[in-house]
Amino acid sequence: MKYAYYPGCSLHSTAADYQQSIDSVFQRLAIELQEIESWTCCGASAAHVSDDLLPWALPAKDLLKVEKMGLEVVAPCAACYNRMRQANHKLRENAELRRKVNQVLQAEYHAQVKVRHISDVVVNEYGLEAIAKLLKNDLKGMKVVCYYGCLSARPQKIVAFDDAVYPSYLDRLIRTLGGDPIEWPFKTECCGGSFSVSKKDVVLKLTRDLLDMAKDVGAEAVVVDCPLCQFNLDFRQEEVEKKYGGHFALPVFYFTQLLGLCLGLPGEALGLKKLNVDPFALLERKNLQF
Amino acid sequence: MKIVLDDRARVFPAQISEMIGQNIDGCYQCGKCTAGCPVAYTMEIPPHEIVRLVQLGREEEALASHTIWLCASCETCTSRCPKNIDIASVMDALRILAFRQGRTQAEKEITLFHKLFLQVVARFGRVNDLYLMGKYNLLTLNPLKDWRLGRKLFSKGKLRLTAPAVKGLKEFQDILQRVQASEAKRP
Numbered sequence: 001m002k003y004a005y006y007p008g009c010s011l012h013s014t015a016a017d018y019q020q021s022i023d024s025v026f027q028r029l030a031i032e033l034q035e036i037e038s039w040t041c042c043g044a045s046a047a048h049v050s051d052d053l054l055p056w057a058l059p060a061k062d063l064l065k066v067e068k069m070g071l072e073v074v075a076p077c078a079a080c081y082n083r084m085r086q087a088n089h090k091l092r093e094n095a096e097l098r099r100k101v102n103q104v105l106q107a108e109y110h111a112q113v114k115v116r117h118i119s120d121v122v123v124n125e126y127g128l129e130a131i132a133k134l135l136k137n138d139l140k141g142m143k144v145v146c147y148y149g150c151l152s153a154r155p156q157k158i159v160a161f162d163d164a165v166y167p168s169y170l171d172r173l174i175r176t177l178g179g180d181p182i183e184w185p186f187k188t189e190c191c192g193g194s195f196s197v198s199k200k201d202v203v204l205k206l207t208r209d210l211l212d213m214a215k216d217v218g219a220e221a222v223v224v225d226c227p228l229c230q231f232n233l234d235f236r237q238e239e240v241e242k243k244y245g246g247h248f249a250l251p252v253f254y255f256t257q258l259l260g261l262c263l264g265l266p267g268e269a270l271g272l273k274k275l276n277v278d279p280f281a282l283l284e285r286k287n288l289q290f
Numbered sequence: 291m292k293i294v295l296d297d298r299a300r301v302f303p304a305q306i307s308e309m310i311g312q313n314i315d316g317c318y319q320c321g322k323c324t325a326g327c328p329v330a331y332t333m334e335i336p337p338h339e340i341v342r343l344v345q346l347g348r349e350e351e352a353l354a355s356h357t358i359w360l361c362a363s364c365e366t367c368t369s370r371c372p373k374n375i376d377i378a379s380v381m382d383a384l385r386i387l388a389f390r391q392g393r394t395q396a397e398k399e400i401t402l403f404h405k406l407f408l409q410v411v412a413r414f415g416r417v418n419d420l421y422l423m424g425k426y427n428l429l430t431l432n433p434l435k436d437w438r439l440g441r442k443l444f445s446k447g448k449l450r451l452t453a454p455a456v457k458g459l460k461e462f463q464d465i466l467q468r469v470q471a472s473e474a475k476r477p
Protein backbone atom coordinates (compact mmCIF):
# COMPACT_ATOMS: atom_id res chain seq x y z
CA MET A 1 0.00 0.00 0.00
CA LYS A 2 1.27 3.42 -0.90
CA TYR A 3 -0.21 6.88 -0.50
CA ALA A 4 0.78 10.46 -1.02
CA TYR A 5 1.04 12.16 2.37
CA TYR A 6 0.02 15.67 3.36
CA PRO A 7 1.07 16.09 7.03
CA GLY A 8 -0.13 19.65 7.51
CA CYS A 9 1.44 22.31 9.72
CA SER A 10 0.31 20.96 13.12
CA LEU A 11 2.05 17.62 12.58
CA HIS A 12 5.37 19.49 12.48
CA SER A 13 4.67 21.38 15.69
CA THR A 14 1.93 20.93 18.29
CA ALA A 15 1.13 17.44 16.98
CA ALA A 16 4.71 16.19 16.69
CA ASP A 17 3.67 13.12 18.72
CA TYR A 18 0.90 12.32 16.23
CA GLN A 19 3.51 12.42 13.44
CA GLN A 20 5.94 10.27 15.40
CA SER A 21 3.32 7.62 16.12
CA ILE A 22 2.11 7.66 12.51
CA ASP A 23 5.66 7.11 11.27
CA SER A 24 6.17 4.18 13.62
CA VAL A 25 2.77 2.56 13.10
CA PHE A 26 2.78 2.89 9.31
CA GLN A 27 6.24 1.41 9.15
CA ARG A 28 5.00 -1.57 11.14
CA LEU A 29 1.92 -1.91 8.93
CA ALA A 30 4.14 -1.54 5.84
CA ILE A 31 2.03 1.25 4.42
CA GLU A 32 4.22 3.69 2.55
CA LEU A 33 3.50 7.40 2.91
CA GLN A 34 5.21 9.57 0.34
CA GLU A 35 5.24 13.17 1.56
CA ILE A 36 4.18 15.72 -1.05
CA GLU A 37 7.23 17.71 -2.00
CA SER A 38 7.26 21.30 -0.69
CA TRP A 39 3.68 21.16 0.48
CA THR A 40 2.24 24.36 1.93
CA CYS A 41 -0.58 25.28 4.31
CA CYS A 42 -4.16 24.36 3.31
CA GLY A 43 -5.47 27.71 4.58
CA ALA A 44 -7.08 26.00 7.60
CA SER A 45 -9.71 28.06 9.39
CA ALA A 46 -8.42 31.44 8.21
CA ALA A 47 -8.67 31.29 4.42
CA HIS A 48 -12.36 30.41 4.07
CA VAL A 49 -13.46 33.26 6.32
CA SER A 50 -11.29 35.82 4.52
CA ASP A 51 -11.56 35.21 0.83
CA ASP A 52 -13.58 33.43 -1.83
CA LEU A 53 -10.67 32.19 -3.96
CA LEU A 54 -7.85 31.48 -1.51
CA PRO A 55 -9.51 28.55 0.36
CA TRP A 56 -9.93 26.67 -2.93
CA ALA A 57 -6.58 27.64 -4.47
CA LEU A 58 -4.43 26.64 -1.47
CA PRO A 59 -5.47 22.96 -1.26
CA ALA A 60 -5.64 22.71 -5.07
CA LYS A 61 -1.99 23.71 -5.30
CA ASP A 62 -0.88 20.57 -3.45
CA LEU A 63 -3.64 18.31 -4.79
CA LEU A 64 -2.31 19.12 -8.25
CA LYS A 65 1.01 17.61 -7.18
CA VAL A 66 -0.78 14.51 -5.93
CA GLU A 67 -2.59 14.22 -9.26
CA LYS A 68 0.83 13.99 -10.91
CA MET A 69 1.97 11.38 -8.37
CA GLY A 70 -0.97 9.22 -9.42
CA LEU A 71 -1.83 8.27 -5.83
CA GLU A 72 -4.56 8.85 -3.27
CA VAL A 73 -3.56 11.35 -0.61
CA VAL A 74 -3.75 10.80 3.14
CA ALA A 75 -4.25 13.64 5.64
CA PRO A 76 -3.91 13.01 9.40
CA CYS A 77 -5.30 16.42 10.39
CA ALA A 78 -9.07 16.74 10.30
CA ALA A 79 -8.83 20.39 9.26
CA CYS A 80 -6.53 19.73 6.29
CA TYR A 81 -8.64 16.71 5.33
CA ASN A 82 -11.80 18.83 5.49
CA ARG A 83 -10.37 21.70 3.46
CA MET A 84 -8.99 19.38 0.78
CA ARG A 85 -12.28 17.48 0.46
CA GLN A 86 -14.28 20.72 0.36
CA ALA A 87 -11.96 22.19 -2.28
CA ASN A 88 -12.26 19.08 -4.45
CA HIS A 89 -16.03 19.09 -4.14
CA LYS A 90 -16.37 22.76 -4.94
CA LEU A 91 -13.96 22.60 -7.87
CA ARG A 92 -15.76 19.60 -9.36
CA GLU A 93 -19.17 21.28 -9.06
CA ASN A 94 -18.19 24.75 -10.17
CA ALA A 95 -16.44 24.99 -13.54
CA GLU A 96 -16.10 28.76 -13.31
CA LEU A 97 -14.32 28.52 -9.96
CA ARG A 98 -12.11 25.74 -11.33
CA ARG A 99 -11.14 28.02 -14.20
CA LYS A 100 -10.26 30.82 -11.78
CA VAL A 101 -8.23 28.52 -9.53
CA ASN A 102 -6.37 27.02 -12.47
CA GLN A 103 -5.64 30.52 -13.64
CA VAL A 104 -3.89 31.49 -10.41
CA LEU A 105 -2.13 28.10 -10.26
CA GLN A 106 -1.15 28.47 -13.92
CA ALA A 107 -1.85 24.78 -14.27
CA GLU A 108 -4.72 22.41 -14.89
CA TYR A 109 -6.11 20.69 -11.79
CA HIS A 110 -8.99 18.33 -12.56
CA ALA A 111 -10.20 17.86 -8.95
CA GLN A 112 -10.20 14.08 -9.25
CA VAL A 113 -7.65 13.22 -6.54
CA LYS A 114 -9.06 11.04 -3.79
CA VAL A 115 -8.45 12.52 -0.33
CA ARG A 116 -8.48 10.06 2.58
CA HIS A 117 -8.45 10.63 6.31
CA ILE A 118 -5.70 8.64 7.98
CA SER A 119 -8.17 6.78 10.22
CA ASP A 120 -10.18 5.77 7.17
CA VAL A 121 -7.07 4.20 5.66
CA VAL A 122 -6.13 2.35 8.85
CA VAL A 123 -9.60 1.12 9.84
CA ASN A 124 -11.34 0.63 6.51
CA GLU A 125 -8.53 0.07 4.01
CA TYR A 126 -5.90 -1.83 5.98
CA GLY A 127 -8.69 -3.29 8.07
CA LEU A 128 -9.25 -4.39 11.64
CA GLU A 129 -8.83 -8.11 10.88
CA ALA A 130 -5.35 -7.52 9.47
CA ILE A 131 -4.48 -5.36 12.47
CA ALA A 132 -5.74 -8.00 14.91
CA LYS A 133 -3.19 -10.46 13.50
CA LEU A 134 -0.28 -8.14 14.34
CA LEU A 135 -1.15 -7.33 17.94
CA LYS A 136 1.40 -7.99 20.69
CA ASN A 137 -0.40 -6.23 23.58
CA ASP A 138 -3.95 -5.34 24.39
CA LEU A 139 -5.54 -2.42 26.18
CA LYS A 140 -6.84 -4.67 28.99
CA GLY A 141 -10.30 -3.21 29.04
CA MET A 142 -9.16 0.41 29.19
CA LYS A 143 -12.30 2.53 29.27
CA VAL A 144 -12.07 5.26 26.66
CA VAL A 145 -14.35 7.68 24.90
CA CYS A 146 -13.61 8.16 21.22
CA TYR A 147 -13.95 11.78 20.28
CA TYR A 148 -14.32 12.50 16.55
CA GLY A 149 -14.98 16.25 16.50
CA CYS A 150 -16.42 18.25 13.62
CA LEU A 151 -14.15 18.33 10.67
CA SER A 152 -14.01 14.68 9.64
CA ALA A 153 -17.80 14.38 10.01
CA ARG A 154 -19.28 17.55 8.54
CA PRO A 155 -20.38 18.55 5.99
CA GLN A 156 -21.64 15.01 5.87
CA LYS A 157 -21.94 14.51 2.11
CA ILE A 158 -18.48 15.86 1.44
CA VAL A 159 -16.24 14.58 4.23
CA ALA A 160 -17.89 11.80 6.27
CA PHE A 161 -16.58 8.25 5.78
CA ASP A 162 -18.69 6.81 8.60
CA ASP A 163 -21.97 7.76 10.27
CA ALA A 164 -21.69 11.55 10.50
CA VAL A 165 -23.74 11.95 13.69
CA TYR A 166 -22.58 8.92 15.63
CA PRO A 167 -19.43 7.51 14.02
CA SER A 168 -17.86 4.32 15.37
CA TYR A 169 -14.67 3.65 13.42
CA LEU A 170 -12.38 4.58 16.33
CA ASP A 171 -14.60 2.65 18.76
CA ARG A 172 -14.27 -0.43 16.56
CA LEU A 173 -10.51 -0.01 16.46
CA ILE A 174 -10.29 0.34 20.25
CA ARG A 175 -12.42 -2.78 20.69
CA THR A 176 -10.04 -4.65 18.38
CA LEU A 177 -7.19 -3.49 20.62
CA GLY A 178 -8.90 -4.93 23.68
CA GLY A 179 -10.15 -1.63 25.04
CA ASP A 180 -13.64 -0.76 26.18
CA PRO A 181 -15.03 2.12 24.10
CA ILE A 182 -17.84 3.75 26.04
CA GLU A 183 -20.97 5.04 24.33
CA TRP A 184 -21.30 8.76 24.90
CA PRO A 185 -23.33 11.56 23.33
CA PHE A 186 -20.54 14.02 22.48
CA LYS A 187 -18.67 12.13 19.75
CA THR A 188 -19.08 14.88 17.17
CA GLU A 189 -19.58 17.93 19.37
CA CYS A 190 -17.28 20.91 18.79
CA CYS A 191 -14.23 21.71 20.99
CA GLY A 192 -13.93 25.27 19.67
CA GLY A 193 -11.09 24.27 17.35
CA SER A 194 -9.12 27.21 16.12
CA PHE A 195 -10.45 29.62 18.76
CA SER A 196 -7.88 28.22 21.19
CA VAL A 197 -5.87 31.43 20.91
CA SER A 198 -8.25 34.16 19.82
CA LYS A 199 -11.35 33.20 21.86
CA LYS A 200 -10.03 31.00 24.60
CA ASP A 201 -13.10 31.34 26.83
CA VAL A 202 -15.22 29.58 24.23
CA VAL A 203 -12.70 26.75 23.97
CA LEU A 204 -12.48 26.37 27.74
CA LYS A 205 -16.27 26.15 28.03
CA LEU A 206 -16.72 23.64 25.20
CA THR A 207 -13.73 21.62 26.37
CA ARG A 208 -15.08 21.60 29.92
CA ASP A 209 -18.40 20.19 28.65
CA LEU A 210 -16.55 17.43 26.80
CA LEU A 211 -14.26 16.51 29.69
CA ASP A 212 -17.18 16.57 32.14
CA MET A 213 -19.16 14.18 29.99
CA ALA A 214 -16.17 11.90 29.44
CA LYS A 215 -15.62 11.71 33.19
CA ASP A 216 -19.34 11.21 33.87
CA VAL A 217 -19.54 8.14 31.64
CA GLY A 218 -16.50 6.67 33.36
CA ALA A 219 -13.75 7.18 30.78
CA GLU A 220 -10.14 6.68 31.78
CA ALA A 221 -8.87 8.37 28.63
CA VAL A 222 -9.96 10.11 25.45
CA VAL A 223 -8.97 8.93 21.96
CA VAL A 224 -8.82 11.40 19.07
CA ASP A 225 -7.69 11.67 15.46
CA CYS A 226 -7.52 15.47 15.12
CA PRO A 227 -4.61 17.68 16.28
CA LEU A 228 -6.90 20.61 17.15
CA CYS A 229 -9.14 18.47 19.37
CA GLN A 230 -6.09 16.89 20.99
CA PHE A 231 -4.51 20.25 21.73
CA ASN A 232 -7.64 21.72 23.30
CA LEU A 233 -8.53 18.66 25.40
CA ASP A 234 -4.98 17.92 26.52
CA PHE A 235 -3.08 21.21 26.71
CA ARG A 236 -6.06 23.27 27.91
CA GLN A 237 -7.17 20.68 30.48
CA GLU A 238 -5.35 22.32 33.41
CA GLU A 239 -6.83 25.70 32.57
CA VAL A 240 -10.29 24.19 32.44
CA GLU A 241 -9.73 22.76 35.91
CA LYS A 242 -8.48 26.11 37.14
CA LYS A 243 -11.41 28.01 35.70
CA TYR A 244 -14.27 25.63 36.47
CA GLY A 245 -12.88 23.49 39.28
CA GLY A 246 -12.72 19.72 39.25
CA HIS A 247 -9.89 17.38 38.43
CA PHE A 248 -10.01 15.31 35.27
CA ALA A 249 -6.56 13.73 34.85
CA LEU A 250 -7.79 12.38 31.50
CA PRO A 251 -4.97 11.51 29.08
CA VAL A 252 -5.86 12.37 25.49
CA PHE A 253 -4.27 9.89 23.09
CA TYR A 254 -3.96 9.96 19.34
CA PHE A 255 -5.41 6.66 18.10
CA THR A 256 -2.04 5.87 16.54
CA GLN A 257 -0.37 5.97 19.97
CA LEU A 258 -2.65 3.29 21.43
CA LEU A 259 -2.47 1.27 18.22
CA GLY A 260 1.33 1.52 18.35
CA LEU A 261 1.45 0.32 21.96
CA CYS A 262 -0.63 -2.71 21.04
CA LEU A 263 1.61 -3.41 18.05
CA GLY A 264 4.44 -3.67 20.59
CA LEU A 265 6.14 -0.40 19.67
CA PRO A 266 8.07 1.39 22.43
CA GLY A 267 6.72 4.57 23.99
CA GLU A 268 9.58 6.68 22.63
CA ALA A 269 8.55 5.75 19.10
CA LEU A 270 5.02 7.00 19.81
CA GLY A 271 5.75 10.39 21.37
CA LEU A 272 3.98 9.49 24.63
CA LYS A 273 6.18 11.88 26.60
CA LYS A 274 4.92 14.74 24.51
CA LEU A 275 1.41 14.40 25.91
CA ASN A 276 0.51 17.01 28.49
CA VAL A 277 -1.71 15.03 30.84
CA ASP A 278 0.47 12.19 32.14
CA PRO A 279 -0.58 8.93 30.45
CA PHE A 280 1.91 6.71 32.23
CA ALA A 281 0.00 6.13 35.48
CA LEU A 282 -2.91 4.78 33.45
CA LEU A 283 -0.67 2.63 31.25
CA GLU A 284 0.99 1.16 34.34
CA ARG A 285 -2.38 0.47 35.91
CA LYS A 286 -3.30 -1.46 32.78
CA ASN A 287 0.01 -3.28 32.87
CA LEU A 288 0.85 -1.96 29.43
CA GLN A 289 4.50 -1.94 28.47
CA PHE A 290 5.70 1.33 27.02
CA MET B 291 -38.61 48.31 13.86
CA LYS B 292 -40.06 49.25 10.49
CA ILE B 293 -38.56 47.43 7.54
CA VAL B 294 -39.27 48.44 3.96
CA LEU B 295 -38.75 45.61 1.49
CA ASP B 296 -38.01 47.64 -1.63
CA ASP B 297 -35.71 46.74 -4.52
CA ARG B 298 -32.72 48.04 -2.57
CA ALA B 299 -33.42 45.61 0.26
CA ARG B 300 -33.20 42.74 -2.26
CA VAL B 301 -29.64 43.54 -3.31
CA PHE B 302 -27.97 42.08 -0.23
CA PRO B 303 -29.83 38.76 -0.09
CA ALA B 304 -29.17 38.37 -3.83
CA GLN B 305 -25.46 38.96 -3.26
CA ILE B 306 -25.26 36.39 -0.45
CA SER B 307 -27.33 33.89 -2.45
CA GLU B 308 -24.90 34.29 -5.31
CA MET B 309 -21.91 33.79 -3.02
CA ILE B 310 -23.27 30.60 -1.43
CA GLY B 311 -24.81 29.26 -4.64
CA GLN B 312 -28.24 28.87 -3.02
CA ASN B 313 -31.37 30.95 -2.59
CA ILE B 314 -31.24 32.25 0.97
CA ASP B 315 -35.00 32.88 0.88
CA GLY B 316 -35.41 29.12 1.24
CA CYS B 317 -34.89 29.47 4.99
CA TYR B 318 -38.24 29.41 6.82
CA GLN B 319 -36.79 30.29 10.23
CA CYS B 320 -37.34 27.02 12.07
CA GLY B 321 -34.35 27.69 14.33
CA LYS B 322 -32.77 24.25 14.07
CA CYS B 323 -29.39 25.78 13.25
CA THR B 324 -29.48 27.83 16.44
CA ALA B 325 -30.67 24.86 18.49
CA GLY B 326 -27.58 22.84 17.55
CA CYS B 327 -25.01 25.64 17.49
CA PRO B 328 -22.33 25.05 20.16
CA VAL B 329 -21.46 28.77 20.29
CA ALA B 330 -24.99 30.20 20.19
CA TYR B 331 -24.79 30.66 23.98
CA THR B 332 -22.34 33.51 23.47
CA MET B 333 -23.91 35.11 20.38
CA GLU B 334 -25.96 38.29 20.65
CA ILE B 335 -27.83 37.41 17.46
CA PRO B 336 -28.41 33.66 16.98
CA PRO B 337 -27.60 32.07 13.59
CA HIS B 338 -31.20 31.83 12.30
CA GLU B 339 -31.69 35.54 13.00
CA ILE B 340 -28.54 36.34 11.04
CA VAL B 341 -30.09 34.49 8.10
CA ARG B 342 -33.29 36.52 8.61
CA LEU B 343 -31.30 39.77 8.61
CA VAL B 344 -29.80 38.74 5.29
CA GLN B 345 -33.22 37.92 3.84
CA LEU B 346 -34.44 41.36 4.87
CA GLY B 347 -31.44 43.12 3.38
CA ARG B 348 -30.14 44.31 6.73
CA GLU B 349 -26.50 44.33 5.67
CA GLU B 350 -25.41 46.74 8.40
CA GLU B 351 -26.61 44.63 11.30
CA ALA B 352 -25.40 41.36 9.82
CA LEU B 353 -21.87 42.57 9.03
CA ALA B 354 -21.45 44.41 12.33
CA SER B 355 -22.51 41.42 14.43
CA HIS B 356 -20.25 39.44 16.76
CA THR B 357 -22.04 36.32 15.59
CA ILE B 358 -20.35 36.01 12.22
CA TRP B 359 -16.92 35.90 13.88
CA LEU B 360 -17.97 33.65 16.75
CA CYS B 361 -19.08 30.93 14.34
CA ALA B 362 -16.59 28.08 14.88
CA SER B 363 -17.28 26.57 11.42
CA CYS B 364 -18.27 23.25 12.98
CA GLU B 365 -20.98 22.91 10.29
CA THR B 366 -23.58 21.46 12.66
CA CYS B 367 -26.10 23.99 11.32
CA THR B 368 -25.40 23.12 7.69
CA SER B 369 -25.68 19.40 8.33
CA ARG B 370 -29.02 19.72 10.14
CA CYS B 371 -30.89 22.37 8.12
CA PRO B 372 -34.17 20.84 6.86
CA LYS B 373 -34.02 23.20 3.87
CA ASN B 374 -30.39 22.31 3.14
CA ILE B 375 -29.28 25.91 3.52
CA ASP B 376 -25.51 25.98 3.98
CA ILE B 377 -25.55 28.32 6.98
CA ALA B 378 -21.83 27.88 7.62
CA SER B 379 -21.21 29.21 4.11
CA VAL B 380 -23.54 32.14 4.82
CA MET B 381 -21.28 32.97 7.78
CA ASP B 382 -18.21 32.69 5.52
CA ALA B 383 -19.79 34.97 2.91
CA LEU B 384 -20.63 37.56 5.56
CA ARG B 385 -17.12 37.40 7.02
CA ILE B 386 -15.54 37.77 3.57
CA LEU B 387 -17.66 40.89 2.94
CA ALA B 388 -16.93 42.28 6.39
CA PHE B 389 -13.18 41.78 5.84
CA ARG B 390 -13.38 43.47 2.43
CA GLN B 391 -15.11 46.45 4.01
CA GLY B 392 -12.67 46.51 6.92
CA ARG B 393 -15.48 45.86 9.39
CA THR B 394 -13.66 43.81 11.96
CA GLN B 395 -14.33 45.89 15.08
CA ALA B 396 -16.87 43.51 16.61
CA GLU B 397 -14.25 40.84 17.30
CA LYS B 398 -10.84 42.44 16.99
CA GLU B 399 -8.86 39.51 18.35
CA ILE B 400 -10.48 36.81 16.25
CA THR B 401 -10.11 38.86 13.07
CA LEU B 402 -6.53 39.79 13.92
CA PHE B 403 -5.70 36.12 14.41
CA HIS B 404 -7.14 35.22 10.97
CA LYS B 405 -5.16 38.02 9.34
CA LEU B 406 -1.89 37.13 11.04
CA PHE B 407 -2.40 33.46 10.26
CA LEU B 408 -2.56 34.20 6.54
CA GLN B 409 0.37 36.63 6.76
CA VAL B 410 2.49 33.95 8.40
CA VAL B 411 1.49 31.42 5.76
CA ALA B 412 2.32 33.91 3.00
CA ARG B 413 5.72 34.52 4.51
CA PHE B 414 6.80 30.98 5.40
CA GLY B 415 4.51 28.78 3.30
CA ARG B 416 3.41 27.01 6.47
CA VAL B 417 2.20 28.01 9.92
CA ASN B 418 5.00 28.97 12.25
CA ASP B 419 3.36 28.80 15.69
CA LEU B 420 6.04 30.70 17.55
CA TYR B 421 6.04 33.58 15.09
CA LEU B 422 2.24 33.64 14.90
CA MET B 423 1.76 33.60 18.67
CA GLY B 424 4.52 36.12 19.27
CA LYS B 425 3.10 38.58 16.82
CA TYR B 426 -0.45 38.05 18.02
CA ASN B 427 0.55 38.65 21.63
CA LEU B 428 2.49 41.77 20.73
CA LEU B 429 -0.34 43.27 18.70
CA THR B 430 -2.93 42.49 21.35
CA LEU B 431 -0.61 44.12 23.94
CA ASN B 432 -0.54 40.92 25.92
CA PRO B 433 3.02 39.69 25.47
CA LEU B 434 2.85 37.11 28.26
CA LYS B 435 -0.41 35.47 27.18
CA ASP B 436 -0.08 31.69 27.33
CA TRP B 437 3.61 31.90 28.26
CA ARG B 438 3.30 28.89 30.56
CA LEU B 439 1.70 26.95 27.74
CA GLY B 440 4.41 28.09 25.35
CA ARG B 441 7.12 26.98 27.76
CA LYS B 442 5.46 23.61 28.15
CA LEU B 443 5.05 23.12 24.41
CA PHE B 444 8.68 24.04 23.93
CA SER B 445 9.86 21.58 26.58
CA LYS B 446 7.78 18.87 24.91
CA GLY B 447 9.41 19.59 21.56
CA LYS B 448 6.12 20.86 20.17
CA LEU B 449 7.23 24.41 19.45
CA ARG B 450 10.21 24.89 17.20
CA LEU B 451 12.31 28.02 17.23
CA THR B 452 13.10 27.74 13.58
CA ALA B 453 11.45 25.84 10.80
CA PRO B 454 13.32 24.72 7.69
CA ALA B 455 12.48 26.89 4.70
CA VAL B 456 9.90 25.41 2.35
CA LYS B 457 11.37 24.66 -1.03
CA GLY B 458 9.47 26.35 -3.82
CA LEU B 459 8.36 29.17 -1.53
CA LYS B 460 8.72 31.68 -4.35
CA GLU B 461 6.28 29.78 -6.59
CA PHE B 462 3.83 29.61 -3.68
CA GLN B 463 4.10 33.34 -3.06
CA ASP B 464 3.56 33.97 -6.77
CA ILE B 465 0.29 32.05 -6.55
CA LEU B 466 -0.78 34.17 -3.58
CA GLN B 467 0.02 37.31 -5.53
CA ARG B 468 -2.11 36.15 -8.43
CA VAL B 469 -4.97 35.45 -5.99
CA GLN B 470 -4.64 39.00 -4.70
CA ALA B 471 -4.49 40.43 -8.19
CA SER B 472 -7.66 38.60 -9.15
CA GLU B 473 -9.33 40.04 -6.05
CA ALA B 474 -8.38 43.54 -7.07
CA LYS B 475 -10.27 43.06 -10.33
CA ARG B 476 -13.44 42.03 -8.51
CA PRO B 477 -16.33 44.48 -8.98
